[in-house]
Amino acid sequence: MAIIRDVMPAFDLLQPSSAADAQKLLQEHGSDAWIMAGGLDSFDWLKDRIKKPKVLVDLSGIDELKGIRVTGDGVEIGAMTTLTEVAEHPEIRKNYSVLSQAVSVVASPQIRNQGTLGGNVSQDVRCWYYRGGWPCYRAGGNICYADTPVGRNREHAIFGADRCVAVHPSDSVPALIALDAKFVVQTSKGEKTVDAENYYIGPDLDITRINMLQPGDLLTAIRIPSTWAGATFYFEKVRDRNVWDFPLMNVASAIVLSGGAISRIRLAVNAVSPRPMRLKNVEDAVVGKPADASTGEMAGKLAVQGAVPLQFNAYKIPLMRNLVKRAVCGVAGQQAYGALTGDLDTQEVAWNS
């Protein structure tokens, strides 16, 4: 599709200054309204004329949704906090470094300066057929253009596909799942708090929605409990370029060791399925085992059981096997590749290991 360089089509811009006003506006306008946080996912849709909302509700003026508060039990991050702020916050770097690592490899510096944590976890999938405006299942049509013998599906799913084979593209979500984060959602029936992994909806449940937000709902905050503070963390993102690119795959784990054995673990992988995946079966299998290479091998093999590759993405199976292995056993004192130091040269490519 040709790139359109003219101004966006007209919409009405509403700029509430409180979360309550924003929610009222969203409920009033229902499916006519589009929520804009940082705007970096929104503008692609609007500029390409794929989505044409009548009303844009801009959350950037709502100060109560910004900032990171250290609470009695962990931290609460406002949904409109920028990724740069999350990456650089001292408490997050100290006790929840898996999250600062994850958000510091999102896109590019300018995008992290503007993109928000709420927007990052709520962004839509990146399948180019869908984003290019093709009338696929997810767009309300009755075909998947990616899952055909010649469809371009190198980046697509090996798990959880149901008509739609697009993957969830967020880098922050696996880290948030590993930290057992809770998402706070304001709905018309009041406040709901859901586990990070339950915020997402697979295509089997509702193919046109990527998360639980209904028209009128608003994600206001993400709470990270102190349960995993200071645990041993691992995060790794594999992508084609070191800047801008969405993950081909990423992995995050939080592990508490006792006497060399894994006593508690949470493990998540993204960009393998339409929903970010928490690998509960792998967690259960490795608890009580030593955090060594043989446990890692076992975890990797278990993780990819049931994977169904498409025409061009079979590489994702060994990639996932290796990433899960590293996330389980490669954690002894090892920081994932230079994300915090900005050292791009130390990145290893997981499929070589």
Place this chain on the structure above:
Amino acid sequence: MSDRNDLKSGENPPKTITRRNFILGVIAGGAAVGAASYRFLAPRGRTYSTGERLITVNVNGKPRRVDVMKQETLAWTLRYKLGLTGTKLGCDRAECGACTVLIDNVPHYGCSVLTHTVRGRNVTTIEGLASADGRLHPVQQAVIDEQGFQCAFCMSGFLMATVGFLKTNPNPTRKELAHGISGNLCRCQDYNKILDAMMRGAEYMRDGIPAGKTLTAIAGNPAAGDDATAALARGA
């Protein structure tokens, strides 16, 4: 006007429209639109207002009054309303960095910011780097001294990204700087020379521009020789 719906919902709605009530209604309606349409709840059933609106944006230290469409991006306003064409539009999709400007000293892609969201904030473009007397910013001077760019379409974006990054890390290693300005692309693939220039810029910002270099903005590159320098100074 849909705002009349609000007037009717008052305690004693007028049964007939008198001249006085009509005028009051128009005044109240105008005030509601003027003061509240941005930060306030729109009445149900209003028609969508999508036109231009006069707002104030602080650009390069000066408040600028400008008519801005609601869907207009900052890069568009800067280039086509304010004439500040130093900010380039490359991809218009937050993927190249040519439109990088500083908003409250933080680098942003101008193509991906709605101008209405920066009302009251400080925007700095490449035109705002040089000081009032025409002396170049140290990073600009360094670009000239190091001949940092080939075609230079990406240059203003790189400069703004660098100036923004140096505010958070004034003494970066080459690798840190490369990471800090990794949100900008150069189609000429001139990254090594760009990094040379930007590292030189960081040095000039810390230690000052060496004496004798400060006039090159007017006189051109000293390496070009006296005749060329004199010609440039005459504006030839």
